[in-house]
Amino acid sequence: MTPLATTSATEVLRRCAELDRHSASPTHLERTYLTPEHAAANRATEGWMRQAGLRTWVDAAGNQYGRREGPEPGMPALLLGSHLDTVPDAGSYDGMLGVLMAIAVAERLRATELPFALEVVGFSDEEGARFGKALLGSQAAAGTWDQAWWHLRDRDGVTLREAFVGFGLDPLRVHEAARRPGELVGYVEAHIEQGPLLEAADRSLGYVTAIAGARRFHLTVHGEARHAGGTPYERRKDALVGASEAIVVIERLARASTCIATVGRIEVQPGAVNVIPGRADLSLDLRAATDAERDAMWQRMEAEITALCEARGLRLSTEETHRAFAAPCAPWLQDAVGVGIAAADASYPAGAAPMGLWSRAGHDAMAIAAVTEIGMLFVRCFDGISHHPGEDVREIDVARGLDALERAVLEVARVVRERS
């Protein structure tokens, strides 16, 4: 066995910067699924995994794995990791930080006996930036791959199937990437918060209680396009005024609740300066910690918007375009991460309970929840900025995060030993 060389927070951040080199562009970071830069990032990650004493492989969906066995070969594994792909013009930490922290923790624990195997994964596609479908890598690992996806195309018209072949993967073998529940003890993912709550609370770390499942809707307000001059108010059926009232109502209801709702797109027709809009189309993205809260909020929004449209002689039609189930983190893994934070995060006053928060953004853990229990550790980031080159983390928070994640793994080990 080689002597221990613990990877520091400094080194983790240096590796994040090193991964930035593997980009589709020389001027900004963009690393999408099944591209040459994906392969290069896998290779760099594989090198660090090997330095940590892990046996490595790329699975049938392009996910990069490393593993050390437990006391006996082939035991179930505790899986740590996150993703290596990025959005266009990305920051350096969303995904990559979690993978590199997991490798560093595996290295720290190299000489420590655990009652399970330890695996680290760098998922190949979480953002969905290339094929418009998120979580492809982690869904392959979860065994929830959908054959319909083979026909998805990137902006150059390349199908997912063609990209698989181009990457050296066999589309017919994607099922081999699927993990079985018996193979896994659980999945723990470290990730930047991508929100400002830890920063506002002046805490380095928090544990995740659940990952929101978004529902998305396409709302259409149908009115009547008429001459802006000749039509007095009592004769107007202005689709845009109705849509505007709807947007204000959506914010009012969500703000007063535990949900978060966003209208990101709006288009009106005919869209002429001197014509009353006859139709407005808008998107709604709705998230909450639980499906029940989210679904109740949607029912209330739909009822209020229908009523305000009717009061104006407008008609509302709605179409659901996306629905993901919220993924609760397993209480025992929330506890394990909390134990890690309590031990490692000096930003908490002595004896203060670790902060739990629900993730408004989606994560690989949502997909993996289909095959094993999940837990997540959030690391404070600067000003909540993410999906942007301005994404930033403090080294002290990464150092505390490494300690906490290491301690969390030991806590998982303790519970597993206790159970058996």
Added chain:
Amino acid sequence: MTPLATTSATEVLRRCAELDRHSASPTHLERTYLTPEHAAANRATEGWMRQAGLRTWVDAAGNQYGRREGPEPGMPALLLGSHLDTVPDAGSYDGMLGVLMAIAVAERLRATELPFALEVVGFSDEEGARFGKALLGSQAAAGTWDQAWWHLRDRDGVTLREAFVGFGLDPLRVHEAARRPGELVGYVEAHIEQGPLLEAADRSLGYVTAIAGARRFHLTVHGEARHAGGTPYERRKDALVGASEAIVVIERLARASTCIATVGRIEVQPGAVNVIPGRADLSLDLRAATDAERDAMWQRMEAEITALCEARGLRLSTEETHRAFAAPCAPWLQDAVGVGIAAADASYPAGAAPMGLWSRAGHDAMAIAAVTEIGMLFVRCFDGISHHPGEDVREIDVARGLDALERAVLEVARVVRERS
């Protein structure tokens, strides 16, 4: 002198339908400035003018004129008319009805001595559909032609100058189309209301008190584009929610006033389902009977929108993109048209005052107001529909309109005689 042959309302409506043949399309009506169909409509109109005993010519801007002299040659003329061009997919009456009613009235008065010359004009461009600039024909007649317009292009890239030459006109002589104040007694235009007020009041005819001058603005709400999931409400600067509040305020303020305001366009950036809009751009079209009412309303709107943006951490910027002065109708011409309505419109109870209303839409009369006093007669139309093939008028209303317009001309003659 040929025997009198009074053109009936039936014949006026038949002629409107006949003009529909002169269209850029076999399936819908579209007749824009300086096109072959413009020339064809001029020729048809010229024929009817001649039948009415008028001497005809096309002026230096493509406007079709007919004239009968007064007691002495070269006397100032009372000008009647409207326009012969249309929007794309137009109805048959907006503009054309006023020209054909004027010709019919000239024919009816053929044997009647008037203390002025009588002219009828079919203006060549009111809608501005081809070059994006309205009232080109009537502005040439008003002497307010702008040399900058020569560079305007249609959707095929043809400049206004090239189109002039192609039509057989000389761009260097457009000034010859300008009428001098001393040449004109006044201008009276009949037009469909393009609004539902006469229909709602159950009246065939009304006189116009003023033509609204629209101001148009481009409003931009500047916020901050951020992740729809990760950004809690207290950290949001959602440009679309701000813009939506602005649209609701615009309607509330205008509805409670004598103004009419329309937001016909809105665009947001980046316009992604899961990103909070960082910027919203909207148009505002604002009209009132007087510039003072309109301008006071804009000041109030701008103040309220600025305040609501500030309350949300948003910034408002505004740019005025268009301003037309409101054109009041001359009181004596309002009276003359009113006398005509009182004599001719049996839809009014005995002794009821004719209905005066301000025109929310623009008209050639606005341009002509720069060179002579104006008056307008509005004819009820179906359901306020205009700029649409569904545009419709009742024959009884046209018949009453012909009688009223004839009577108005006689009233103008009475006043002119009284003055001299």
